[in-house]
Amino acid sequence: MEFETVIYEVDNKVATITLNRPDNLNAFNSQMVLDLREATDATYKDSSIRCVILTGKGKGFSAGADLKENMTQPNDPNAVEKGLLEGYKPVFMNIINMPKPVISAVNGPAAGIGYSFAMACDLTLMSEEAYLLSAFSNIGVVPDGGANWMLTNTVGYKLAYQLAIEGEKIPASRCLELGLVNKVVPSDELLSEAKEWATKLSQRSPQALSQTKKIMRMALDSTFEEIFSVEAKIQNQLIGSADNKEAVMAFLEKRPPKFQD
Missing domain, CATH: 3.90.226.10 (2-enoyl-CoA Hydratase; Chain A, domain 1)
Structure with missing residues (x-):
């Protein structure tokens, strides 16, 4: 390009x-x-x-x-x-x-x-x-x-x-x-x-980086209560996801995680 x-x-x-x-x-x-x-x-x-x-x-x-x-x-x-x-x-x-x-x-x-x-x-x-x-x-x-x-x-x-x-x-x-x-x-x-x-x-989890950025950008204009609720909703979506499973397995197997694009 x-x-x-x-x-x-x-x-x-x-x-x-x-x-x-x-x-x-x-x-x-x-x-x-x-x-x-x-x-x-x-x-x-x-x-x-x-x-x-x-x-x-x-x-x-x-x-x-x-x-x-x-x-x-x-x-x-x-x-x-x-x-x-x-x-x-x-x-x-x-x-x-x-x-x-x-x-x-x-x-x-x-x-x-x-x-x-x-x-x-x-x-x-x-x-x-x-x-x-x-x-x-x-x-x-x-x-x-x-x-x-x-x-x-x-x-x-x-x-x-x-x-x-x-x-x-x-x-x-x-x-x-x-x-x-x-x-x-x-x-x-x-x-x-x-x-x-x-x-x-x-090399870190793409979804962890992107969703943390999203929440912290929102936090600049939101209340504690609002962000707490957003965190809970997103955490519910991410627990058990492919990234989450790969990170846990990599930790247990003592190897670097390999996250998908």
Whole structure:
């Protein structure tokens, strides 16, 4: 599968999607939004893919939206809203609803909507030199790409508001302290670490990973009582399933489990 602005690779049940506009720090133009949507559509539908990595080529993860392209768009008063809802939103929903873990491997600056994409993923690694930047207030606009929801749910209102309106770089070490990322690794080890992690996850029960993701995503907007009931219903479906039986047998036989796609 080939794209103009995205590199799509699959190896050992892991799909790696690489934003590929390195000369523009992987800033999003309309073509890259379209390519990323098609790439995430493919990973969403392919049950043989068990884990996904999203990263950037070159020195940055993504500088955000391509401001040069935005300045030359037709004079439509609703162009920005349409672009976010019809262009970007389906990509974010693919990442959030995809029944498999998505790992962002942040190899450099992740700013603007690039910052939003990094946070939207289920798990995140950052290189030691990378940083997140909610740059929106620096150009007189608000965070988008769901950043307000993700940031407040992760660090709470007061800190989220501070980070958003101050518009300062958040270095990798600080991101780790705040719980915005899972791991910080040396730059030259980032992709290998991400692939190793993804490969380990791909060897685990697909239904356990997908259903846990589903429940935890729901938990962000639900009550304890609601989630307790959802857990009970899903657990009832999974106990005695092929994955469950294989995992139990593998444990008893002291061997690695072999889960079906």
